[in-house]
Amino acid sequence: VRLDCLAMASLEQLLHDRLAPAFEDVAGAPADPTLRRSQHADFQADGALALARRLGRNPRDIAAEVVSHARLDDLCRSVQISGPGFINLTFSDEALAPLVAEMASHARLGVSRAEDPHTVVIDYSAPNVAKEMHVGHLRSTVIGDAAVRVLDWLGHRVVKANHLGDWGTPFGMLIEHLLDMGESEGAHELSQGDLNGFYKAARIKFDADDSFKERARNRVVALQGGDPQTLRLWRLLVDESEKYFLAVYGRLGVRLTEDDFFGESFYNDMLHSVVEELGRIGLLTESDGAKVVFPRGFTNRDGDPLPVIVQKRDGGFGYGATDLAAIRYRTQELKADRLLYVVGLPQKQHFEMVYEVAREAGWLVAPARAQHVGFGSILGTDGKMLRSRSGDSIRLVELLDEAVSRAAVSVEVKNPELDGATRANVAQMVGIGAIKYADLSNDRLKDYVFDWKRMLNFDGNTAPYLQYARARILSIFRRGSISAPAGAPVILVTEPAERALAIELLAFPSLIEDIAESLEFHRLAGYLYTLASTFTKFYEHCPVLRSEGDVQKSRLTMSDLTARVLAQGLELLGIAAPERM
Ligand code: ARG
Numbered sequence: 001v002r003l004d005c006l007a008m009a010s011l012e013q014l015l016h017d018r019l020a021p022a023f024e025d026v027a028g029a030p031a032d033p034t035l036r037r038s039q040h041a042d043f044q045a046d047g048a049l050a051l052a053r054r055l056g057r058n059p060r061d062i063a064a065e066v067v068s069h070a071r072l073d074d075l076c077r078s079v080q081i082s083g084p085g086f087i088n089l090t091f092s093d094e095a096l097a098p099l100v101a102e103m104a105s106h107a108r109l110g111v112s113r114a115e116d117p118h119t120v121v122i123d124y125s126a127p128n129v130a131k132e133m134h135v136g137h138l139r140s141t142v143i144g145d146a147a148v149r150v151l152d153w154l155g156h157r158v159v160k161a162n163h164l165g166d167w168g169t170p171f172g173m174l175i176e177h178l179l180d181m182g183e184s185e186g187a188h189e190l191s192q193g194d195l196n197g198f199y200k201a202a203r204i205k206f207d208a209d210d211s212f213k214e215r216a217r218n219r220v221v222a223l224q225g226g227d228p229q230t231l232r233l234w235r236l237l238v239d240e241s242e243k244y245f246l247a248v249y250g251r252l253g254v255r256l257t258e259d260d261f262f263g264e265s266f267y268n269d270m271l272h273s274v275v276e277e278l279g280r281i282g283l284l285t286e287s288d289g290a291k292v293v294f295p296r297g298f299t300n301r302d303g304d305p306l307p308v309i310v311q312k313r314d315g316g317f318g319y320g321a322t323d324l325a326a327i328r329y330r331t332q333e334l335k336a337d338r339l340l341y342v343v344g345l346p347q348k349q350h351f352e353m354v355y356e357v358a359r360e361a362g363w364l365v366a367p368a369r370a371q372h373v374g375f376g377s378i379l380g381t382d383g384k385m386l387r388s389r390s391g392d393s394i395r396l397v398e399l400l401d402e403a404v405s406r407a408a409v410s411v412e413v414k415n416p417e418l419d420g421a422t423r424a425n426v427a428q429m430v431g432i433g434a435i436k437y438a439d440l441s442n443d444r445l446k447d448y449v450f451d452w453k454r455m456l457n458f459d460g461n462t463a464p465y466l467q468y469a470r471a472r473i474l475s476i477f478r479r480g481s482i483s484a485p486a487g488a489p490v491i492l493v494t495e496p497a498e499r500a501l502a503i504e505l506l507a508f509p510s511l512i513e514d515i516a517e518s519l520e521f522h523r524l525a526g527y528l529y530t531l532a533s534t535f536t537k538f539y540e541h542c543p544v545l546r547s548e549g550d551v552q553k554s555r556l557t558m559s560d561l562t563a564r565v566l567a568q569g570l571e572l573l574g575i576a577a578p579e580r581m
Helices: 011-027 047-055 059-069 093-104 135-153 170-181 183-191 195-208 210-224 228-252 264-281 319-333 345-361 396-414 420-440 463-479 496-506 508-518 521-541 549-572
Strands: 035-037 043-045 076-082 086-091 119-123 157-161 284-287 290-293 308-311 338-341 369-372
Touching: 011 035, 011 043, 011 047, 011 059, 011 086, 047 059, 047 086, 059 076, 059 086, 086 093, 093 496, 093 549, 119 135, 135 157, 135 228, 135 396, 135 420, 135 508, 135 549, 157 319, 170 183, 170 195, 170 210, 170 228, 183 195, 183 228, 195 210, 210 228, 228 396, 228 420, 264 284, 264 290, 264 308, 264 319, 264 345, 308 319, 308 345, 319 338, 319 345, 345 369, 396 420, 396 463, 420 463, 420 521, 463 521, 463 549, 496 508, 496 521, 496 549, 508 521, 508 549, 521 549
Parallel strands: 119 157, 119 338, 338 369
Antiparallel strands: 035 043, 043 086, 076 086, 284 290, 290 308
8 A cells, every 4th residue: 555645647648648758859849749648548648749849850750760769668568659640558467456456455546635735715615694505605605615625635724815895885784684673683683694684685775865865874884993883783794694605505414514614804994905015015006095905917908907996985994995805814914825715707997907906016926826616607598697586696505405305316317226214314414515516617707597306416527426336336246245365455457447447547637636726526536436436347247256267367357446546526516425226
């Protein structure tokens, strides 16, 4: 068993290490082999094409020369030049088997912990107090949770920052509405999660009643001035909403807790010094009475520079000022070197401008970097923004309840033998898992259609399919009353379906590394789906319980390894996987 900290080389890396020196020999300078997975072989190296252009030579000749310079005989059973000069590489079975054995004996499935861990602040979820969480907050919560899980598993220091919208002018009307209702009535309504009703009622009064509007305005001034009674009422609104949000997080099974609320108000005390520092550095400009910064490189359609508003004409601070304070706090106090902002695409420009101001102010200095982890919208099956039947934004709890009750029906159809308690438990995992997976399996930058039928289907790239695939592997062991072989694993790779599974399994470690950087969780989802389908073919073609001796040991180990990778992959996506279903 190898030590935890030793990296397992990926198949791609092994080939790269052999091909890169050969390319360099031929090129007289470093040249990238450009490896990719291939339909015709295990991998394909396309580097000869670019190199041929560079040297003005025939790419097939280059490919042949590279191959004659590379030592590949101990790794590959076939190396062929095809088409315009691709190098097709097929691993030998003898090379694959020990790698699979090594992965199987590794508790972390070949994925090493980061040698040089980063401090990563992940800004996600961030709903607004006294307002319903909308599906955009659902996306942020689910994607951010997957980022937390992957980076934490890789050994980075992860700080979860729930940038709650808990400050600003709407609190004037919200507090006055609370007073009109009576504190205990209002608190009750909020903690029950009737946030839409509360917010709307306040808004209607604000728009219709001038004296209410006046009270609301005065209340904002009292809030900003730190009036104790006003602050107490504000805190009450925030506390009740937080209770509701925590209930949603609990249902979703995400890692956010009450310790992770770093709402906008958290940064209030830092805002004056942000203004002061920006002024001192010479970045502040007056514009229409407001204090603003014009970050380099941002203009509107007419070519005029775009500002980040730091302090409004009335002295108040806005969203941008808070984000500047937050970025400074995160790099300077928390010593973060990577900042992730999991927020919808409409706010992309806002963040890019904030990052640029922070860079110019010296608050975001390499190697520290900020990354906007944007995402598209969730659409209904009609192709429009997802809404409830009444046209309101959907209440998340209701959506989650519906997922679980629909899942209960499909689970019962799939396996009528499960006892009631198990079924309820499985329905929970399938329903919530289906919603999360539907989100994570789509390219986050694109919109996706929220479709109950598709996400709860047991066939296809869905949570239930993967959960079931994993449970079915566990059931092989149960049926055979057999456990995964102990001790140094014996792996034999001979059948085509076996080697296909081996190649797929071995792709896991480098994929996780890639995802930690790109945060393209749909690639992890797609990988798990391919792995499960590859396993199905393996299981059809390679008898497991009906085989014997070392062949059986090897197949049991590969089955167990597949189940472990599936469970770990789902876990990284935040999806629970039942033992039986
Ligand atoms: N509360 C905001 C919204 O609902 C999202 C906050 C995102 N995070 C941030 N640091 N600005 O749109």
